[in-house]
Amino acid sequence: MELILSHINYWVAILLMMIGFYALIARGNLVKTIVGLNIFQASVFLLYITFGKVSGGTAPILQKNTELYSNPLPHVLILTAIVVGVATTSLGLALVVRIYESYGTIEEDEIAELDSKEEN
Amino acid sequence: MSIEIYIDLVLVIFLVITGLAVIYVRNLFAVAMLSGIYSLLMASIFVVLDAVDVAFTEASVGAGISTVLMLGVLAITGNREKVSHKSSVLPLLIVIGTGSLLVYGTWDLPMFGDPNAPVHMHVAPEYISNTYKHTGMPNIVTAVLASYRGYDTLGEVGVIFTAGIGVLLLLSKRKTKKEVNQQNKLKEKL
Numbered sequence: 435m436e437l438i439l440s441h442i443n444y445w446v447a448i449l450l451m452m453i454g455f456y457a458l459i460a461r462g463n464l465v466k467t468i469v470g471l472n473i474f475q476a477s478v479f480l481l482y483i484t485f486g487k488v489s490g491g492t493a494p495i496l497q498k499n500t501e502l503y504s505n506p507l508p509h510v511l512i513l514t515a516i517v518v519g520v521a522t523t524s525l526g527l528a529l530v531v532r533i534y535e536s537y538g539t540i541e542e543d544e545i546a547e548l549d550s551k552e553e554n
Numbered sequence: 555m556s557i558e559i560y561i562d563l564v565l566v567i568f569l570v571i572t573g574l575a576v577i578y579v580r581n582l583f584a585v586a587m588l589s590g591i592y593s594l595l596m597a598s599i600f601v602v603l604d605a606v607d608v609a610f611t612e613a614s615v616g617a618g619i620s621t622v623l624m625l626g627v628l629a630i631t632g633n634r635e636k637v638s639h640k641s642s643v644l645p646l647l648i649v650i651g652t653g654s655l656l657v658y659g660t661w662d663l664p665m666f667g668d669p670n671a672p673v674h675m676h677v678a679p680e681y682i683s684n685t686y687k688h689t690g691m692p693n694i695v696t697a698v699l700a701s702y703r704g705y706d707t708l709g710e711v712g713v714i715f716t717a718g719i720g721v722l723l724l725l726s727k728r729k730t731k732k733e734v735n736q737q738n739k740l741k742e743k744l
Binding site for chain 2: 439440441442443444445446448449450451452453454455456457459460461462463465466468469470472473476479480483484485486487488489490491492493494495496497502503504505506507508509510512513514516517518519520521522523524525527528529530531532534540541543544
């Protein structure tokens with residue numbers, strides 16, 4: 435029981451990574467692919483923040499009468515990663531809009547079909 | 555074990571349910587809202603895990619801006635996902651394979667919240683004890699981000715700037731709705 439409780443966050447991060455990865459490679463809809471990418475990203479964030487937690491510690495903001503703080507460095511890394519993540523998301527969504535305007539669809543197999551028709 | 559782990563457990567279960575729902579649901583507006591809920595749950599977990607700065611960034615950026623962008627795109631592209639005829643066996647195998655390899659890797663990891671984990675031993679204590687002396691800022695995350703690693707943050711601004719330019723370039727050559735309609739009519743005539 436103790437092992438489960440102490441490792442649950444790692445496993446959930448892996449499970450979420452699997453969910454995001456599946457949405458990324460198995461689903462043909464481009465918007466859903468991007469949502470899958472976001473889920474994948476957030477699972478990695480969860481893993482890093484879990485590493486930073488110290489039980490009994492508080493948030494890393496210095497105050498009197500507190501000795502134990504959680505590790506601030508994973509927080510800094512993930513703060514940067516979140517902002518870069520939204521930049522990639524917006525770029526991906528802009529590509530989706532352009533693809534929709536050129537092909538009239540955002541389903542991968544329909545796009546491939548249109549492409550092969552054009553080649554023939 | 556502290557109470558935090560139980561709160562964490564409940565939130566984490568919600569998170570997995572939301573993730574599975576994203577795959578299952580075919581209405582893309584619902585998917586966009588679910589991804590917003592997912593980010594909000596993630597932000598709550600970050601609060602429980604003491605990462606308050608990360609939590610409010612995730613809540614504003616992940617649950618806020620991303621959802622708005624996605625809704626904007628869906629307003630253009632329509633909200634139904636087509637039923638896919640692709641076989642999902644191979645992706646499922648790949649995903650389960652990767653997942654089980656990673657789970658195998660977790661046996662070596664330190665226990666949740668262990669204060670003696672290697673990650674807390676090396677650089678972090680120096681930041682915690684010296685930050686106030688060096689920068690005068692009580693919030694260590696802010697101090698590292700804006701002072702110690704200020705140039706990295708400047709580089710991050712460069713990344714976002716590049717992404718912004720990319721989005722502008724991609725969307726600036728868009729046709730208006732009127733032109734698209736005219737083109738469709740022409741195609742129908744042909």
